[in-house]
Amino acid sequence: MAPPVAPATPPDDALDGDAERPRPRGLAADTGQLLIEGVRAFRGLFDVALRTVYWSLKGRREKGVVLEQAFEIGNKSVFFLTVTQGFIGMILVFQSGLQARRVVPDLTMLGATFLELLVRDLAATLASMMLATRVGAGIAAEIGSMVVTEQVDALRMCGVDPVDWLVVPRFLASVVMTGVLIFYAGAIAYFAGGATAWAVFDVQPQTYLNARLLDIGDVSIGLAKCVAYGAAIPIVSGWCGLSARGGSEGVGIATTQAVVFSSLAVIILNLVISGVGFVLFPV
């Protein structure tokens, strides 16, 4: 077999001497590259978080911008959360009741246990996971499309920090509205669960509506989660949007990443806050 013939005239790039040449890569190089990209991404996220806090304290908002975002994040999520949290409440009480009945014949503490679980963990975490999909995707898609159409560059040309202009109003609105929505979603889940307990297990409302197990620790942990999740979702999603590259494909990738990373952030924060909460307020 004849050896391949070299081209008579080398291409321009080859003449330049600094052209890209395919380099052999191994597992170590790939792992190293992955690590570098991971560190770079984390630095980017940290930078967005820092700038968000800085501009939240120092920046000046245009009239109505935060309210507009509060409407987008809060009011427009009400239907979605009502449906999902209602069903989740029903399913959880139904499954818990079935399991509990195998061990103890008495279901009088079903409502009290469910309420404690909701306040301490489930209301905040489940509602925030839902918000991460609806709100997170929306934020990343909106900011990402502004990046790929150079609108973010145009903002920077006018002396505007895109984090101040695009992320901070969503952050402020989210911190407030996520708390409100979690309270609302928790109530929906609790009452839907109560209806299930009454219909399936014959647990009377006056028995179900029992807050005896609830203490200051549960409320503190629940509130901490409300604030943490409300802050994390717009920061992570904003960072994903600002990292969008290319065209519509880049926006799609940023949107997917926003949902994945926001959900991941909620889970990680849940673990951290629950761990700290367990130490501070043991059950």
Next chain:
Amino acid sequence: MPPRRVIELRGITKRFVDGPPVLRGVDLTVPRGCLYGLVGPGAAGKSVLLKLVVGLLRPDAGALLIEGEDITGLDELRLHRVRARIGMLFQNNALFDHMTVGENIAFPLRRAGVTDAAALAERVADRLRMVSLPGFEDRMPAGLSGGQKKRIGVARATALKADIVLYDEPAAGLDPVTSQKIFDTLRAEQREAGATVVMVSSDIERLLTITDRVGMLHRGRLIFDGTTAEALASRDPRVDQFVHGKTDGPL
């Protein structure tokens, strides 16, 4: 006395992740009050070069000087101060979707501290007349044609009357008459204000009627830098082919 060299690039190299270098050691100087035409085939690095000049992108190597000040390593906050002296038209116009045309044009002025509503309205109306779109203040960008968006972009880029203005394809998508009008208007404004302008355009024929100097980028290298007359008379086959729009040649 202000420095004569307004924009200066020294050995600028830029590459994006996993790609070949977009710019390779580019040295370029734009003197004060000059209308500099930057030309070259597609993907030659022209738009990247404009973004480097205003710090929207950072070079991998080399130095960038604006009016003698090295801006290569400046942080975003200090770059804001530099950008306040520069107007820019983006290739994709970059009009803010959620703002009306009037708000788009007024935005750089408001950010520069102009708060008087009457002055803002007057300036917006003046810019809209300049691009032959009077009365478009309340329209939304989504309802405009490509050419109209481009003209609104030009109006916004010139709203500040900046000392330095960068235009990335100011006539793309415009009909020949409007295109010529825009070129003539921008030239007249540049002369009147004494601004330093860098203009990237694929409409070579019209561009060369208004430029003082021309630079040609090819595969990330500045292969020509000289007066418009020198460009038209260049013996470099690549420059000759490009500026005269010949189909036969090395490009």
